[in-house]
Amino acid sequence: MLEAVRALVPAAQLAWEAPMACGYGACYGCAVEIDGELKRLCVEGPVLCNS
Amino acid sequence: VQLLNASGCLDALTAPDIARALDAFVTKTITPEPRDGNSPVRIAETDSGMLNAIGLANPGRERFLSSTLPQLRALGVPLWVSVGGFAAHEYAETCARLEGVTIELNLSCPNVDEAPQSAAEIVRACRAATTNPLYAKVSPHAWDMGETVRALEAAGADGLSMVNTLRGAALDARLRPKLARGSGGYSGPAIKPVALAAVLAARRATDLPIVGMGGVTSGRDALELIACGATHVALGTVLFSDPDAPSRVHRELVEESLQLGFADPEGAFCAALDPVVTMEN
Numbered sequence: 001m002l003e004a005v006r007a008l009v010p011a012a013q014l015a016w017e018a019p020m021a022c023g024y025g026a027c028y029g030c031a032v033e034i035d036g037e038l039k040r041l042c043v044e045g046p047v048l049c050n051s
Numbered sequence: 052v053q054l055l056n057a058s059g060c061l062d063a064l065t066a067p068d069i070a071r072a073l074d075a076f077v078t079k080t081i082t083p084e085p086r087d088g089n090s091p092v093r094i095a096e097t098d099s100g101m102l103n104a105i106g107l108a109n110p111g112r113e114r115f116l117s118s119t120l121p122q123l124r125a126l127g128v129p130l131w132v133s134v135g136g137f138a139a140h141e142y143a144e145t146c147a148r149l150e151g152v153t154i155e156l157n158l159s160c161p162n163v164d165e166a167p168q169s170a171a172e173i174v175r176a177c178r179a180a181t182t183n184p185l186y187a188k189v190s191p192h193a194w195d196m197g198e199t200v201r202a203l204e205a206a207g208a209d210g211l212s213m214v215n216t217l218r219g220a221a222l223d224a225r226l227r228p229k230l231a232r233g234s235g236g237y238s239g240p241a242i243k244p245v246a247l248a249a250v251l252a253a254r255r256a257t258d259l260p261i262v263g264m265g266g267v268t269s270g271r272d273a274l275e276l277i278a279c280g281a282t283h284v285a286l287g288t289v290l291f292s293d294p295d296a297p298s299r300v301h302r303e304l305v306e307e308s309l310q311l312g313f314a315d316p317e318g319a320f321c322a323a324l325d326p327v328v329t330m331e332n
Contacts (some may be wrong), residue, residue: 019094021101021291026079027063028108029094038087038108043065 057287058133072297080135083110095229100239139176159190159215178207188212197256210260254280270303278322
């Protein structure tokens with residue numbers, strides 16, 4: 001669904017979800033791939049601006 | 052008995068207080084080149100544990116040496132650097148650049164496709180490249196742990212770390228793997244019996260120091276690893292659910308030892324082995 005919204009509204013701020021282990025950037029578990037770049041949701045998100 | 056973290060389960064720069072509660076901090080594995088790691092989804096919760104397939108995400112050797120390592124040194128905690136690679140010379144080149152740290156060779160990451168050279172070959176190359184303390188991190192999948200351990204010792208390892216994660220998989224409601232990679236490393240309370248058996252077998256084969264790890268959540272768990280022959284204990288998955296685990300496990304370890312009639316945790320060293328042997332140092 002987030003991908004569909006992203007396509008419709010390129011500048012949307014979207015709240016992403018991923019299983020998360022440590023919650024502070026240590027384990028790299030909650031990374032999501034956005035435009036080919038991996039973002040750790042716990043420290044870089046969970047709301048990411050799509051630009 | 053020193054308490055450490057398992058590699059990849061703690062970031063000392065963002066959580067310095069947790070790192071300072073440990074006797075030494077072990078870094079996430081460093082490879083020669085930077086790595087983004089595997090595609091998400093990378094972790095999944097399971098009964099009594101978790102799966103991860105991070106894939107050795109790290110900034111690479113050069114950035115680690117120029118940026119991360121100096122910051123870690125400033126914390127004042129003894130450092131262990133986890134070294135990874137895909138050929139013996141890659142491991143050795145990183146070892147040659149490290150000073151004043153203990154080196155743990157990650158010989159057993161379950162989350163990369165490239166098969167490493169034989170563990171003993173890698174240890175031999177690294178031994179020639181460094182005089183720093185050299186620990187070999189062992190896979191629990193070794194068929195004959197005694198033979199593996201003797202080969203690593205003969206190759207020049209100063210100590211052993213065991214166990215790394217076991218390979219595991221979990222499926223979602225639609226019967227598809229939860230991890231994008233399909234399988235990953237299984238850790239948490241479920242693997243403690245595997246860790247205990249591995250340490251027991253290794254202790255029967257060697258007098259080298261052993262960092263015992265795998266499913267430790269309490270002082271009792273740590274004491275069991277010591278009883279099987281571990282000289283150090285590392286905390287892994289528990290750090291994700293209880294960041295206070297280092298000080299708690301330290302405290303519980305002392306209490307449990309006293310309750311069992313040992314003057315200190317070292318008193319339980321090799322209690323599970325027969326005949327009884329004594330701890331060096």
